[in-house]
Amino acid sequence: MANLVAATAFFLLIHLAVSGTRVRDAITGRVGEGPYMGFFSLASIGGLAWMIWAFAGARGGPAWWDVTPVTRIVQLVVTLVAFVFIVVGVTTKNPTSVRQEGALERPDVIKGMLRITRHPFLWGVALWAAGHLLVNGDAASQALFGSLLVLAITGTVSIDAKRRRKLGAAWDGFAAQTSNLPFAAVAAGRQSVRLGEIGWWRIGLAVAVWAGLVWAHPWLFGVRAAP
Numbered sequence: 229m230a231n232l233v234a235a236t237a238f239f240l241l242i243h244l245a246v247s248g249t250r251v252r253d254a255i256t257g258r259v260g261e262g263p264y265m266g267f268f269s270l271a272s273i274g275g276l277a278w279m280i281w282a283f284a285g286a287r288g289g290p291a292w293w294d295v296t297p298v299t300r301i302v303q304l305v306v307t308l309v310a311f312v313f314i315v316v317g318v319t320t321k322n323p324t325s326v327r328q329e330g331a332l333e334r335p336d337v338i339k340g341m342l343r344i345t346r347h348p349f350l351w352g353v354a355l356w357a358a359g360h361l362l363v364n365g366d367a368a369s370q371a372l373f374g375s376l377l378v379l380a381i382t383g384t385v386s387i388d389a390k391r392r393r394k395l396g397a398a399w400d401g402f403a404a405q406t407s408n409l410p411f412a413a414v415a416a417g418r419q420s421v422r423l424g425e426i427g428w429w430r431i432g433l434a435v436a437v438w439a440g441l442v443w444a445h446p447w448l449f450g451v452r453a454a455p
Contacts, residue, residue, distance in 0.1 A: 232372065240375055247390075248390045249386070252264070253393070286367075292365040307360075311441075313351050316340070317348030320348070322342060323337065323395075332398050338406060341426050346402070351380070354377055357377035405418055
């Protein structure tokens with residue numbers, strides 16, 4: 229368990245204390261954007277691999293709560309929504325995504341999922357992690373999925389701050405018309421949900437990926453996802 233705690237602490241530290249902060253600005257100012265992204269990507273991949281390996285060795289302890297058929301169904305619904313956010317997020321041009329700041333120059337940049345949230349991928353990860361916390365009550369799972377939940381939510385704030393420093397007024401205009409929290413801009417009347425703009429093929433792909441992972445879960449991860 230100590231190895232997992234160390235791995236999650238490292239993964240959180242490089243993201244919360246470096247990426248999106250002025251520490252990152254200082255480093256890129258000295259070595260450049262390209263080398264920084266290369267080193268940070270390697271550190272992130274290494275940290276994630278460390279977490280997964282440590283989790284495999286720490287899982288199996290006593291659970292703090294039991295899993296029921298109801299919580300499994302709730303978890304499946306939550307993860308389905310999560311995959312819609314994730315798949316649509318990675319297939320949509322977005323100024324918050326890595327090396328896509330130029331999307332702000334497009335007059336039609338705010339459409340589809342960006343009307344719902346400007347951070348669809350990270351909110352999808354947050355929902356996915358929350359769903360897994362619901363059905364995994366052991367300490368190892370709480371450490372792994374809890375850290376990913378915290379990182380995804382704080383990452384949205386960190387990216388907003390980073391983009392504001394870099395893009396200035398252009399970012400402020402985009403942020404004023406969108407929202408970080410899903411559906412907040414819709415609730416405030418600044419946006420409306422338009423499913424056609426999202427792309428039905430993206431939603432269909434998300435459902436297919438979700439269904440495939442639910443089916444393959446016992447072989448990939450050793451436990452059933454369905455009740």
